[in-house]
Amino acid sequence: MKLIPDLIRKILIYIEEKGTVDGYNRVPQIEGYSDDEVFYNAKRMEEAGFIVLEHSKPGWNSKYKSAKIADITYQGHQFLDLSRNSKIWNKAKETFLEKGLSWTFELGTKVLSKLNLEQLGDLIN
Numbered sequence: 001m002k003l004i005p006d007l008i009r010k011i012l013i014y015i016e017e018k019g020t021v022d023g024y025n026r027v028p029q030i031e032g033y034s035d036d037e038v039f040y041n042a043k044r045m046e047e048a049g050f051i052v053l054e055h056s057k058p059g060w061n062s063k064y065k066s067a068k069i070a071d072i073t074y075q076g077h078q079f080l081d082l083s084r085n086s087k088i089w090n091k092a093k094e095t096f097l098e099k100g101l102s103w104t105f106e107l108g109t110k111v112l113s114k115l116n117l118e119q120l121g122d123l124i125n
Contacts, residue, residue, distance in 0.1 A: 003041060004033070007030065008044075008045060008050070011030065011038065011041060011045065012045075012050065012051075012076055012080040012083075015072050016080060027039050027069070043067075045076070050075055051069055051071065051072055051076050052069075052073060054067060054069075078109075079112070082112035082113060089112075091115055092108065092111045092112050092115055096108075
């Protein structure tokens with residue numbers, strides 16, 4: 001599995017608009033992506049501090065925990081706000097492709113911040 005930047009953004013938008021999904025091991029249904037891709041990216045988003053996953057304890061017939069998306073963190077909201085403008089989001093993705101770089105949460109946030117600051121231009125100088 002791999003991180004999918006567009007999916008990460010769509011998961012955050014979904015949670016912001018519709019809230020969490022009822023039931024453990026259920027994920028938002030996002031067109032064009034499998035449940036496995038959504039759940040994998042959600043787990044990475046939790047590790048990066050973008051969302052909160054609520055973990056259950058293993059049941060009597062299972063040694064495995066299950067999880068569901070519980071909320072967006074402050075950091076997740078910041079990333080979503082930085083990526084909300086589609087023009088800026090696409091420019092950030094293009095930047096990574098042009099430079100031949102892999103997308104990471106940290107670098108993605110920095111590039112999005114820089115592009116947003118450029119949009120503000122003279123307002124902050």
